[in-house]
Amino acid sequence: MQIAAELAPGSRPSLATRAPLKFARQHLLSKDLHFWLTRTGLDTAPLGRRLKSPPAPPVLDDGRYRAALTAGTPDRRPMFTRLTDDRGTWADGTTERLDAPILATGYRPHLPYLAGLDGTLDPAGRPHHRDGTSPAHPGLECVGLEWQRSPSSNTLRGVGRDAARAARRLAARAPRA
Template sequence: MTSEYAYDAVVIGGGQSGLAAAHHLTGRRLNTAVLEATGEATGSWPHYYDSLTLFSPARYSALPGRPFPGDPDRYPHRDEVIDYLRSYASALDADIHTSTPVEAVTSIGSDGFTVTTGSGPVFTATRVIAATGSFGSPFLPTIPGRGEFAGRVLHASEYRAPTEFTDQQVVVVGAGNSAVQIAAELAGHARVVLASRVPVKFVPQRPLGRDVHFWFTVTGFDSAPLARIVKDAPPQPVLDEGRYRTALAAGKPPRREMFTAFMPEGVVWPDGTRTPMDAVVFATGYRPHLPYLAGTGALTETGLPRQRQGLSLTHPGLGFLGLEWQRTPSSNSLRGVGRDAAYLARRLQPATAQHREHAR
């Protein structure tokens, strides 16, 4: 027999976005469920590469209502973030259903939504927030000859440690923080080339002796709702204290213009030269992971949500959280998602209320 649960709000995804949403929803006395596909509410963090450290200090890396523990000026490691999320989830006044992957969300008109799960239970709610982020949809560009390449092709989401590439020839694709960090780490174990369509741009990590996130905060840049006037997120520069700029300048690794094609044994560069490769690591970003909304009309033909500042343009009561450039430059980060969650909890009216308003 299928179990059925009724809530005021259902949050899909138990990562940083989903937990921030639950914090603000329960703060408004809404009976809230968080549905997390994996065994614990830590989002994608356990799947990131082993050496990952945050690019923002602990004082700027907390979710609402709970400071990040320890030295506020340090840059926390991946495992510290995982522990922080576990602690945060345990303190929430929400029902967190783990091992509960969502298969489909169905609109039931003025009664809200039905949320069907792969584990059996069915949930109903007048508000649904899609907070599954993008880690489940890594982006790989289409490059001629990929099907003929005999080496390994992987996304940065699959990269764990440099030792698995020891003494191999590897090209890392990308010009952002992850691409540069992975390439520099690999350079100590493998023969590495960093390939990108544009040059790598660096921003000092600590201008005038203060972390750049301090300046983002005091100037109001981090919380500015720039998405209202600038549609697409600008390219992100690499935050650096000097280590990565020095490494690239020394050719450890060297940077080249993006290769134009694969060949069976390697890659072809724009000047026609060919280099054998054992592996290609694409640090080329992600796309929103929203398969459970397919067929609802809530997404574009390319799978992007039809939304404005997190509010669905097609379904009253449906919201999105944790999208890049959703409202501010920090929308999809630990430090910024809480602001968007507060906005969404305040503005997302139940489908019943919006249905009555639209019927007038």
């Protein structure tokens, strides 16, 4: 959303998403939401194991992104069904020339290559794990998953903690020379 809104003044961006966007206030009591998440400890609270399915992350907004979307700059569409070299095909079958597709895809895991490892994925295609560790395959660790351990697990400010934890667990499994 942020990239599309910044491009809008000089172009006609379209925002293709799997679901309508949800917005959350960027600032509360004149402080950034990240400040409050860190200050209260919610940023690192191990809440992920308590969630059956993680909530979709909202767009943190000070009001301008919602206003831009309401104004149609960018326009929001359902996700395209196909991309070729210079064209996108939308769900209704129409195609359109795309000058510069920007794929921001790191927000939801898509791991079909793990389907061959029995017990690794749930029916929705998400990895079975406890705090990032696969119960079905010792030594298989995940990092960067939504709500893996905490609300920040799939963010730049949180993935490092989960990666360090995974590295410690893998190091503990390594044979001693």
